[in-house]
Amino acid sequence: MADPILSIRDLKVEVDIGGRSLSVLDGVSLDLYAGRTLGVVGESGCGKSMTALATMGLLPERFAVTGGEILFDGEDLTRLAAPRLRQLRGNAISMIFQEPMTSLNPVMTVGRQIAEVVELHQGRSRAEAREIALEMLRAVHIPGPEQRLDAYPHELSGGMRQRVMIAIALACRPRVIIADEPTTALDVTVQAQIFRLLRELQMDTGTAILLITHDLGAVADMADEVAVLYAGKCVERGPVDAILGAPSHPYTRGLMSCTPRLRLGAAALEPDPHGLGEIPGMVPPLGRFPRACRFGPRCGLADARCHAEAPPLVPTGPAHTALCWHVTPHSAEARP
Structure with a gap:
C-alpha cells in the first residue's frame, strides 16, 4: 500500500x-x-x-x-x-460538518456559498465560480440545480442542505x-x-x-x-x-x-x-x-x-x- x-x-x-x-x-x-x-x-x-x-x-x-x-x-x-x-x-483538506442548518450561512444563497470557496482558493472570477457552483450542485444530484443555485438554506430540505455541504467540501477537489x-x-x-x-x-x-x-x-x-x-x-x-x-x-x-440485528421472516418472530x-x-x-x-x-x-x-x-x-x-x-x- x-x-x-x-x-x-x-x-x-x-x-x-x-x-x-x-x-x-x-x-x-x-x-x-x-x-x-x-x-x-x-x-x-x-x-x-x-x-x-x-x-x-x-x-x-x-x-x-x-x-x-x-x-x-x-x-x-x-x-x-x-x-x-x-x-x-x-x-x-475539507470538512463536512454535522448539522448543515447551523453550518451554512442563512443570509447567503447556497450557490454563492459554494462559489465563495472557489474564488478564495482558486482565484476564479465571480462568473467562473458561479459556473463551478452549478456544476457541483449537479454533481451532488440536487434536482433543478439552476433554480437551487439562488435558493437560501432554509428553502431546502435537510437532505439537500447536506448535499450542499458536500458540494462546498468538494468544490476545490480536495x-x-x-x-x-x-x-x-x-x-x-x-x-x-x-x-x-x-x-x-x-x-x-x-x-x-x-x-x-x-x-x-x-x-x-x-x-x-x-x-x-x-x-x-x-x-x-x-x-x-x-x-x-x-x-x-x-x-x-x-x-x-x-x-x-436485522432479522427477517420467521426468525423475526422468535x-x-x-x-x-x-x-x-x-x-x-x-x-x-x-x-x-x-x-x-x-x-x-x-x-x-x-x-x-x-x-x-x-x-x-x-x-x-x-x-x-x-x-x-x-x-x-x-x-x-
Missing part, C-alpha cells in the same frame, strides 16, 4: 479549565490513504470530533495540541503558520475530506443516498475520507479501515472486515453488542438469542480518565493489572491492533 496521505502520530490535545490542563486526546495515531475511507467510531465524548477539529486547526478556545504531529504531504499541520493553514483548509457525523440529522433513506453519493464522488476523484460516526452500519457500508476511540485513546485499529467480523477489544465488542447488549456505566468525563486502562471500570474482563498498569498495543492480525491486556494474537476471539 502507498504511503498515507494524512498521518496522525501520537496526537495529544489538552484543554485549560480553571488553570488545570486536562487531557482530551492522548496519543491518537491514525493513517488515511488516497481513495480509501477510515471510519472513526466511539461513544460521544471519546474524542472523535476533537481529532477532526485538531486536524483542521479549528480547536475551540482553551483547547490546544500539546504533542504529536499531523502530517499532510510531509507538512506538520500542527506547526503551520495561520496563512499556510488557511491555504490548505477548504482547499486540499485530497482529504473529513466527514463529522454527516448524516446524523437525516432519515435512513437520505442517509443511504448521502453515503452512495460520497462513494461515487470518491471513486471519481480519489479523495480520502475520514468518516466520524457512532453508526456501525455506516462504517460497514463506507469504511475500508476502522479506528475505535475511547476516552481520548485509540483502543483498536484495523481493516473493517476484521474489526466488525472479529473485534478484539472488549469495548469494540460492547459497541457491536449494542447494535440491533426471541433474539443474542439480545441487545449494553455497556455498563458511561464514558468518564475530562479530568477523570483512569490512569491505567481507561475502559477498565466498564470492562467485564478487567482484573487487578488492568486497574494498575496501562495496557500494551497488541497486534491481533494483519494491520490489526488492540490496546488491551487480555488480547493476544491467539486469544483475539475471547469474549467477555
Whole structure:
C-alpha cells in the first residue's frame, strides 16, 4: 500500500479549565490513504470530533495540541503558520460538518456559498465560480440545480442542505475530506443516498475520507479501515472486515453488542438469542480518565493489572491492533 496521505502520530490535545490542563486526546495515531475511507467510531465524548477539529486547526478556545504531529504531504499541520493553514483548509483538506442548518450561512444563497470557496482558493472570477457552483450542485444530484443555485438554506430540505455541504467540501477537489457525523440529522433513506453519493464522488476523484460516526452500519457500508476511540485513546485499529467480523477489544465488542440485528421472516418472530447488549456505566468525563486502562471500570474482563498498569498495543492480525491486556494474537476471539 502507498504511503498515507494524512498521518496522525501520537496526537495529544489538552484543554485549560480553571488553570488545570486536562487531557482530551492522548496519543491518537491514525493513517488515511488516497481513495480509501477510515471510519472513526466511539461513544460521544471519546474524542472523535476533537481529532477532526485538531486536524483542521479549528480547536475551540482553551483547547490546544500539546504533542504529536499531523502530517499532510510531509507538512506538520500542527506547526503551520495561520496563512499556510488557511491555504490548505477548504482547499486540499475539507470538512463536512454535522448539522448543515447551523453550518451554512442563512443570509447567503447556497450557490454563492459554494462559489465563495472557489474564488478564495482558486482565484476564479465571480462568473467562473458561479459556473463551478452549478456544476457541483449537479454533481451532488440536487434536482433543478439552476433554480437551487439562488435558493437560501432554509428553502431546502435537510437532505439537500447536506448535499450542499458536500458540494462546498468538494468544490476545490480536495485530497482529504473529513466527514463529522454527516448524516446524523437525516432519515435512513437520505442517509443511504448521502453515503452512495460520497462513494461515487470518491471513486471519481480519489479523495480520502475520514468518516466520524457512532453508526456501525455506516462504517460497514463506507469504511475500508476502522479506528475505535475511547476516552481520548485509540483502543483498536484495523481493516473493517476484521474489526466488525472479529473485534478484539472488549469495548469494540460492547459497541457491536449494542447494535440491533436485522432479522427477517420467521426468525423475526422468535426471541433474539443474542439480545441487545449494553455497556455498563458511561464514558468518564475530562479530568477523570483512569490512569491505567481507561475502559477498565466498564470492562467485564478487567482484573487487578488492568486497574494498575496501562495496557500494551497488541497486534491481533494483519494491520490489526488492540490496546488491551487480555488480547493476544491467539486469544483475539475471547469474549467477555
